[in-house]
Amino acid sequence: MTEELPALPDDVLLRVEHLTMRFGGLTAVNDVSFDVRRGEITALIGPNGAGKTTVFNCITGFYKPTAGRLPLKSHEGVLLLERLRDHQISRKANVARTFQNIRLFGGMTALENLLVAQHEPLMKASGLTVLGVLGIGGFNRAERQAIEKAKVWLERIGLIDRADDPAADLPYGDQRRLEIARAMCTNPVLLCLDEPAAGLNPRESLELNALLRSIRDDDGAAVLLIEHDMSVVMEISDHVVVLDYGKKISDGSPKAVRDDPKVIAAYLGVEDEEVADVEREVEGAEAAR
Numbered sequence: 001m002t003e004e005l006p007a008l009p010d011d012v013l014l015r016v017e018h019l020t021m022r023f024g025g026l027t028a029v030n031d032v033s034f035d036v037r038r039g040e041i042t043a044l045i046g047p048n049g050a051g052k053t054t055v056f057n058c059i060t061g062f063y064k065p066t067a068g069r070l071p072l073k074s075h076e077g078v079l080l081l082e083r084l085r086d087h088q089i090s091r092k093a094n095v096a097r098t099f100q101n102i103r104l105f106g107g108m109t110a111l112e113n114l115l116v117a118q119h120e121p122l123m124k125a126s127g128l129t130v131l132g133v134l135g136i137g138g139f140n141r142a143e144r145q146a147i148e149k150a151k152v153w154l155e156r157i158g159l160i161d162r163a164d165d166p167a168a169d170l171p172y173g174d175q176r177r178l179e180i181a182r183a184m185c186t187n188p189v190l191l192c193l194d195e196p197a198a199g200l201n202p203r204e205s206l207e208l209n210a211l212l213r214s215i216r217d218d219d220g221a222a223v224l225l226i227e228h229d230m231s232v233v234m235e236i237s238d239h240v241v242v243l244d245y246g247k248k249i250s251d252g253s254p255k256a257v258r259d260d261p262k263v264i265a266a267y268l269g270v271e272d273e274e275v276a277d278v279e280r281e282v283e284g285a286e287a288a289r
């Protein structure tokens with residue numbers, strides 16, 4: 001029996017529906033629901049251990065959720081991510097991700113890193129190597145297109161002059177942007193970034209913000225990011241989801257979330273029963289403004 005796939009509103013790309021993930025007796029994510037919309041940057045924030053990475057790992061197929069559904073509109077139509085194996089999540093569902101630590105191929109050039117990301121269409125065009133070796137079929141054209149696309153991305157991230165340098169020789173901020181460009185070379189509908197601003201200096205942070213905005217505005221991909229740097233979150237997010245102890249405690253615009261007493265209490269490490277006190281303090285401070 002085939003289950004009917006959920007109809008998602010036009011602007012919703014991914015719906016996280018009642019997501020729960022347990023590790024033995026520990027509930028790392030507890031009945032969390034939120035939407036990731038097209039044309040938006042959604043930030044997932046929360047104190048250490050709140051469950052952010054676990055949500056990411058469920059969306060990107062590293063974990064099978066204990067419960068919940070993850071319908072996503074891929075290039076092929078709506079798919080349930082929790083039903084896919086991790087490699088299908090990038091290929092079929094068109095979800096790309098980066099990690100907290102940079103995972104470029106350090107010995108390969110910047111250009112080669114962007115070509116590796118296009119391995120799949122190149123392999124198809126090669127007729128699984130034989131025709132490719134002979135230069136028959138669409139392989140040469142596909143290869144030219146792949147190089148062209150890689151160059152467009154190197155221009156966009158300001159690294160065209162360093163196309164032939166090994167990725168490991170690039171400054172840290174450039175490596176971060178190259179990693180994002182590599183993810184974008186797979187034509188994702190959803191780009192998931194785990195702490196993209198970690199370790200960046202202020203100039204690199206501005207370059208990252210500009211890149212993420214251009215991905216949102218020019219490529220039509222939705223961006224979902226985990227970020228600890230609140231200045232980045234407030235600056236570039238359209239939508240913020242806050243987790244604390246595995247539960248969603250707030251969901252809205254950056255301003256609404258920043259002023260939410262539950263969020264302030266979570267970051268201050270205040271117990272649940274003290275939230276009302278924080279609420280009164282926030283209201284008092286707002287009235288005094």
Ligand SMILES: Nc1ncnc2c1ncn2[C@@H]1O[C@H](COP(=O)(O)OP(=O)(O)OP(=O)(O)O)[C@@H](O)[C@H]1O
Pocket residue numbers: 023026027028046047048049050051052053054055
């Ligand atoms: N594979 C695992 N096995 C057991 N427990 C896990 C596993 N992964 C995460 N956890 C636990 O789940 C909880 C949530 O962890 P998670 O890494 O998702 O939080 P986080 O919000 O990403 O934290 P941080 O900001 O510190 O990265 C933590 O208590 C963590 O110890």
